[in-house]
Amino acid sequence: MVKHPKFTNNLIKESSPYLLQHAHNPVNWEAWNAEALQRAKEENKLILISIGYAACHWCHVMEHECFEDEDVARTMNSHFINIKVDREERPDIDHIYMDALQMMTGSGGWPLNILALPDGRPFWGATFVKKQEWIQVLNQLQELYTNDSQKIIGYAENMAHGLKEINTVAIEKNSDIITVSDIKKIVKDWSTYFDTFLGGYKRAPKFMMPVNLNFLLHYGHSQKDEAINEYVHTTLTRMAWGGIFDHVGGGFSRYSVDTKWHVPHFEKMLYDNGLLISLYAKAYAATKNTLYKNVVQQSISFIEEELLDVSNGFYSSLDADSLTETGKLVEGAFYVWEEKQLQKILGENYPLFADFYSINTYGFWEEDKYVLIRDAEATEIGNKHNLSEEQVFNIITKCLNSLKLERKKRDKPRLDDKILTSWNGLALKGLTDAYRYLGNNKYLEMAQQNAHFILNKLVDKEGGLYHNHKNGKSTISGFLEDYAAVIDGFISLYEVSYDETWLTHSLKLTHYVLDNFSDTSTGLFFFTSNKEEALIRKTLEVADNVIPSSNSIMAHNLLKLSKYFPEENIEIRLNQIMNTMQKSITDNPQNHANWLHLSLLMSQDYYEVVVIGENFEPICKSIMNSYLPNAIFAASNSKTSNLPLLMNRHAEKKTLIYVCKHGTCQLPVEETKEALKLVMAQF
Template sequence: MPNHLADETSPYLRQHADNPVEWYPWGEEALQRARDEDKPILLSIGYAACHWCHVMAHESFEDPATAEIMNRHFINIKVDREERPDLDSIYMSAVTAMTGQGGWPMTVALTPDGRPFFGGTYYPPTPRHGLPAFQQLLQGLAQAWQTQREEIEHSAGEIAGHLRQASLVSALGRGGALNDDLFDQALNGLLRTFDTKLGGFGRAPKFPPSMTLEFLLRMVLRRGDGMARRMAEHTLTMMARGGLYDHLGGGFARYSTDDRWLAPHFEKMLYDNALLARVYLHAWQVTAEPLYRTVVEETLDFALREMRHEAGGFYSSYDADSEGEEGKFYVWSADEVRAALANAGLAADADLFMAYYDVSERGNWEGHNILNTPRPAAEVAAELGLDPAALETRLAAARRALYDARAGRVWPGLDDKVLTAWNGLMLAALAEAGAALGRADYTAAAVANAEFINASLRRADGRLLRSWKAGVGARFNGYLEDYAFLADGLLALYQTTFDPRWFAWARELADQMLAHFGDATNGGFYDTADDHEALLHRPKDVQDNATPSGNAMAAAVLLRLSLYTGEGHYWDTAEAMVSALYEPMARYPGAFAHWLGAAAFILGEPREVAIAGDPAAADSRALLDLIHGRYRPDLVVAVGEGESAAVVPLLAGRERLDGRAAAYVCRRFVCLRPVSEQQALAEQLND
């Protein structure tokens, strides 16, 4: 029977459109029906790249008998957590409070007014591993609704009250004055969990710690910290050599299921690849390690080739599964490698490819081979009696042949919705890489992405929308992270192109955050706007997870905007937010790493560089080449004159020197004498 999901923007929801379950999207139609019929709501939350979401869908939601029970006793609502992070946050908090753990697929039973009274995650079709069968669970919940209504109402009220109270106790509470002792405590905490042999922090599963690595690189620049450098470089290198990285197509999987980064959970997320491309770029700028630049370019090239809509937006993810098997698209047998290379006329290179990429007859994962590079190329070259450069030339040709062969396989499912926040992350990575690497194609892609978001995900009143899909359009109110991540990307794009429209838009987004998301009582920002639909409570998340928290990114954006504009309230708002999290940053650095970056910015005596001149002219470019030649996280730069000076306050009153572009190096708007030569600018920047 058809349900109500066919016209949704979410591919995850559309995947369930032919289920016999009468699914509704979250909305007034479903909620009103629950109230009218006095039925409980069965809320299922997941996302397209979630392996166990697909398993439960196949086992239960495609089963007519299970669907009959669901349809008879419940109003069934399906939610894509990536489109509705507010609902995911609220009900994940409830499930965690009720069970002590959470995950996806999330299964929650609600009263008709949206209060949770039962929560869990995956349930099998038959009793297994201490879990009841899903049908048993449904029958039990339906019976309880009929016979224990008073107890359910009482429990739901207590849970809702607990969640509301927890939401009022903001983590932006008692803090401390920022100082370098914060970084000592954070670094010591990271060192305690650092895997000295294999890189990363903690044990399996290991997630790529992008924000922690960014903080460590800041400590290398700020303090010359050798241990911070060791932790960052070893982790970056081990991830790039492992199976977490796609050695044929570029890009990273979501996480490693083992300690040594070999066996990933194979889905690829846009946000991971944006964040990792950016941190590898910064690592290359700090260390000049060629591997890191290779990873940056291969990762961004992957995103441009395989995750980009022709209009300029970037898709959300690729599934881990293809043909019903996790990782099938990515793994190889020794015979498959030999055959693919033979078909490409490269049969003679099969042995050297297998030697370098750890391919064997028995396999390195469940009888198959995940490509990885456990030994340095120089060691393999010496073993084979080859010059390292000759080895790399032959490997490159083999990789191209195997990529082409892999492209002929059945591809994993693509979640082709475009999310504003995640596109903001990719926008920043492309813009920074375009400037630092001299890649005009990256800069052009960044501009196209910003123009796409402007045309497709920005309302007439300037407010943002969350999600877009070709053929359907855009929908859902923008969340705090949409505004903050996009503003961050626009500032990066401005510092690459110096087109003042990108700066103006970033500032507009910051002002909208302050106007519509601010928490006047506790400080910081709510995740939802003041005109968002009324939910169980108004969520406010400050912890960094797979992406920076919206609050942490908002603070970072406001700090930079303050230097561009001289507006003290931007700085004061952000500094109060960061200071309030002193204790969590010190005690849990991996969960507050983006905040630590903001703290480092505040304490790093950041500088502004205003260049009076034409951004495209040779004299301006010479000064910019010096600036872009190093990683400078504690510096903002503006270039322009005339109209640009009217938009970007940092440029106001700046004049050329004897007709030549002039750089003004300032600290909180107190400036040194203007200079026009690279060497003089280098001296003022202490290069």
């Protein structure tokens, strides 16, 4: 007999896995929509906005303690219009109310719970709240609104003004670019926060910050700064050794709660893994460290096995929580091990495995549970066991395969199977970098299939992008993050496939952004299209976080496209943007690492490498697997290409390599080594 849920609310009509998780709460939840917002105004009811995402552990805890409780539901349903928001579906809403929470409390996080006036202006916010405190605060605020609404309205008015004020980017009338010497000083000051022993910053929790490391990798490499190179290597190694990396199944979790990258919040996000695949591929190119290569390979295996849809789009995430053998939902249950389990599964190989992955006080978590973490090189472990490094890795690989088979018997974490355009763009970029530097043709095939999925399923009739795809349907107008990430991915796909289709689409999408997202006063781009109705403000997203800001990715795109299409005068817009952002970058470089990286690129020699002739593919591969962050590539065997960099350069029975700056080229060469010397001169 089928057991029907006791309660069902309007979220049952949604496609978001996070919203559907709440569809059987006794709370009368609504999704964010015009009808619910209008009803709040008509009934003069406060709006309770609760924002989270499917893989969020504390969102689940608050759901269980509060939103599944009938006493809580009575309080919420009596006085409020209750709106649930998936922050990944609606980052535009999340931006505004997260800023509000940080203004109110000094910190942020999810679940993000906001009380707002009927017109959506916020006046109170909190993250996780226990049941009795939740009921108490809701009753108190509703009573205050009934008895002294002007007090709340006044506070909300001030908050709305503050939300607009903090998102203002001051325009400085200063045409000087940020120089390499400026950047050196910035990095020197910044480096006082670095944990040079365990990597990352000197604090817990530790986030991986691939944006920062991508900039520092280039900076250390170009400036021959051994201290920075060592710091980047230490961080990348410790992250790859840590429990934050899934040694059994590949892929990274979001962050670690400790200083040694050991115990993560176990949710695994597509965006982290897309960015980290790209970063580790570049680090492998720069160092040839096989650890980095292995991380790339295992992380791609993870997204292929767990996040790849049959349509070739990538799903969003795996939950932090999973079921134990007794059916209890527990964070990390899928990933952790008890010592006796490992001994039974691994048998005679257990002692080596225990030394390799710290089944000791270093690797202990809680309640007899261990999270696998390395703390030594394989040679050191091998010496202890009288084994060569190769023998150690052969045994460890065998052990990990055994654990993976055992883990398949466990209940998997829940999957968030919505497909987000922006995150797919990040994954596409990661795959192109992996192919470029590791040379595995499968990665190029995956990238091409994903790019075709984006073109076929995520582009609307007007040439714009959708943000979300689920159950075969694409919904929600695209945000700047969608355009920026996809343009970046398409440019990178052109550079490894030499198919000009992807450059053409990059330029088309860029024109769409210029036409529909522009803020004429700053040169920057609004997060939402100018076609869309504004919320409390039109957000300018400029601060780089774990994911680089949509404006900084877009600015990098403009730099590359200005080299491919100089006749478009894109460089004028780029210079306006960098002029606007200069003060923000220099005043707060830690939150503008992708901008700082762009400043480094613009202050150094930046090359256009053109390869034309019948042998262009092997020559390109030979050049491009070197770490060359200060160059773009164009290549063809065609006499008729319309790409400005390729026009009038074809020579019969020759493959020529041109190294150019600002469209001015040195005499062509035919040897890869000669071309590399010209591009790598500053290194």
